[in-house]
Amino acid sequence: MPELPEVETVRAGLARLLAGAVIARVELRRADLRRTIPTTLPRTLAGQPILAVRRRAKYLLLDTPAGSLLSHLGMTGTWREAPAGDERDHDHCYLHLTDGRRLAYRDPRRFGLLDLVTPGVDHPDLSGLGPEPLADEFTAAYLQGQLRGRRTAVKVRIMDQAVVVGVGNIYAQEALFRARIRPSRAAAKITHAECASLVRHIREVLQAAIAQGGTTISDFRQAGGEMGYFRVALAVYDRGGQPCTNCGAALRAGAVGGRGTVWCRSCQF
DNA sequence: ATCGGGACCTGCTTGC
DNA sequence: TGCAAGCAGGTCCCGA
Numbered sequence: 012m013p014e015l016p017e018v019e020t021v022r023a024g025l026a027r028l029l030a031g032a033v034i035a036r037v038e039l040r041r042a043d044l045r046r047t048i049p050t051t052l053p054r055t056l057a058g059q060p061i062l063a064v065r066r067r068a069k070y071l072l073l074d075t076p077a078g079s080l081l082s083h084l085g086m087t088g089t090w091r092e093a094p095a096g097d098e099r100d101h102d103h104c105y106l107h108l109t110d111g112r113r114l115a116y117r118d119p120r121r122f123g124l125l126d127l128v129t130p131g132v133d134h135p136d137l138s139g140l141g142p143e144p145l146a147d148e149f150t151a152a153y154l155q156g157q158l159r160g161r162r163t164a165v166k167v168r169i170m171d172q173a174v175v176v177g178v179g180n181i182y183a184q185e186a187l188f189r190a191r192i193r194p195s196r197a198a199a200k201i202t203h204a205e206c207a208s209l210v211r212h213i214r215e216v217l218q219a220a221i222a223q224g225g226t227t228i229s230d231f232r233q234a235g236g237e238m239g240y241f242r243v244a245l246a247v248y249d250r251g252g253q254p255c256t257n258c259g260a261a262l263r264a265g266a267v268g269g270r271g272t273v274w275c276r277s278c279q280f
Numbered sequence: 281a282t283c284g285g286g287a288c289c290t291g292c293t294t295g296c
Numbered sequence: 297t298g299c300a301a302g303c304a305g306g307t308c309c310c311g312a
Contacts, residue, residue, distance in 0.1 A: 013305060045288075045307075069306080086305055087290075101290080120289045122306055163283060172307085179305055228305060248305095269285065271303075287309080294302080 013084040015144065015177025016220035018069050020239060021090055025071070026064040028092060028114070033060045034075065038105040044118065045085065048104070048125045055127055056080060056106075068140050068176035078127050080106075081134065085122030091115050141175045144213050149175055151207035158198040158206065165201050166194035167268035169213065178213060180270050181226055181248045186213040188247045193279045194267045219244060247273040 013021070037053035059075035066072070071090075073080040082088070093105065093115035104125055106114040116125060128134045141157075142148045157174045158165065168174055170183050178186070187194050189212035192205055201209070220226060225239030228249075246256045251264025255275040264273045 017305075083306085085289095085307080118289095119291065120304090120306095122289070124307095161282085167283090170306090181305060226305080270306095283312090285310090285312105288307090290304100292302105292304085294300100296298105296300090 013069060013088065013225070014179035014182050015069065015217055016182070016223075016241065017225035017239060018066055018071060018084065018177070019221050020225040021084070022064055022066040022071055025073070025090055025114075028112075029061045029064055029073070029108075031060075032112075033109040034058065034106055035109045036107040038107060039103070040105070041101075041103045041121075044103065044121045045083075045124050046126070049127055052080070052125065052127050067137055068143070068172055069179075070136065072128065076130075078129050081124070081126040081128050081136065082116060083124040083136075085118055085120060085124070087120045088116065088118040088123035091117070139173055141171075141173050144175050144177055144217055149210060149214075151203060151210050154210055155201070155203055155206040158201050161198035163198055164195045164267050165192060165198045165209075166272065168198045169209070170268070170270075175213070177217065180272075181228075181245065182213070182216055182220065184247050184272055184274070185216045185245060188274060188279060189216060191279050194272050194274055195265075196280075247275070249273070 034056050037056050039048060039053055042048040055077050056075060059077050061073050061075055063074040065074065069083060071082045093113050099117060101119040102115045102117045104116040158168055161168060166183050166187060169178050170180065184194060186209060190205065190208040192201065192209060220241040223239060223241040223244065224237060226241040226245065227238035247262060250262050251273045252261055255262055255278055257278050258275065260275060260277045262273050263276050266272060
C-alpha cells in the first residue's frame with residue numbers, strides 16, 4: 012500500500028495527533044508480524060513523551076527519550092486514533108496515551124513491522140537505504156550511476172530501496188509514464204537525459220501525491236481516517252486497457268519484475 | 281554479484 | 297449463490 016506520499020501523509024497526521032503526547036502504556040495484541048515485535052518494546056516506551064514523529068524511506072519513527080518506535084506499514088498497515096469501543100480485527104498494537112486517547116496499529120496482512128530503535132545505535136532496517144527522492148543528493152548523475160551495467164528493468168531499479176527510497180509500484184509506473192520511459196527497458200540503456208527526466212518526474216509525482224494526501228486504493232487511510240485523493244491523478248496505475256491520457260491509445264498491462272505494470276506503447280520508449 | 285521467482289499473509293474482486 | 301482463482305500499495309530469501 013503505502014509508498015512515500017502515503018507514509019508522509021500518515022507522519023503528518025500522527026505529528027498533529029501526538030504533539031505533546033505521552034505514552035502511558037503499550038498494549039501488544041499480536042507480535043508475529045513480518046518480524047516478531049520485541050517483548051521489551053512495551054516496557055521501554057511506557058511513560059515516555061513523544062518528542063517528534065519522523066519518516067525515513069517508508070518507515071515511521073516516533074521519537075522518545077528512551078528510544079524510537081519504528082513502524083513500517085507493509086501493504087495494508089494503518090495507524091489511527093481508536094476511541095473506546097473501536098477495536099478491529101488485526102489491531103496488533105495499541106498506544107495508550109496519558110490523556111486517555113488510544114492509537115491503533117492495524118495490519119491485516121502482517122507484512123508490516125514494529126520495532127525499537129535504541130538512541131545512538133544504528134538500526135539494521137535503516138542502514139543500506141538509498142537517498143530520499145526529494146533530497147538534493149538524488150540527481151541524474153547519481154541515478155545513472157545506479158543504473159549503469161544493470162540488465163534488470165529500470166522499473167525494478169527505481170523500486171529498489173537501496174537505489175532511492177519511497178518509490179513503490181504505483182509511483183514507479185506514474186513517474187516512468189511522465190518521463191516517457193517503458194518500465195521494462197534495461198536499466199543500463201537509460202540515457203543521461205532520461206535519468207534527468209526520471210529524477211524530475213519521480214520528484215514531481217511524489218510531491219503532487221503528498222499534496223493530495225496520498226493515494227487511497229482500498230484500505231489506505233490518513234492517521235485521522237481520511238482517504239487520499241491522488242487516485243484521480245493516476246495516469247497509468249490500474250488503467251490497463253483504458254485510453255492513454257496523452258494519446259488515447261489503449262494502455263498495455265503486463266508484469267515487470269513480477270508486479271502488475273501498465274504503460275503506453277506509443278508514448279513510452 | 282546479479283537476477284528472477286517464490287514466499288510471507290488476509291481480503292477483495294472476478295469469473296465460472 | 298457459491299466457490300476457486302487471481303491479484304493487491306512491500307520486502308526477503310533462495311537457487312541459478
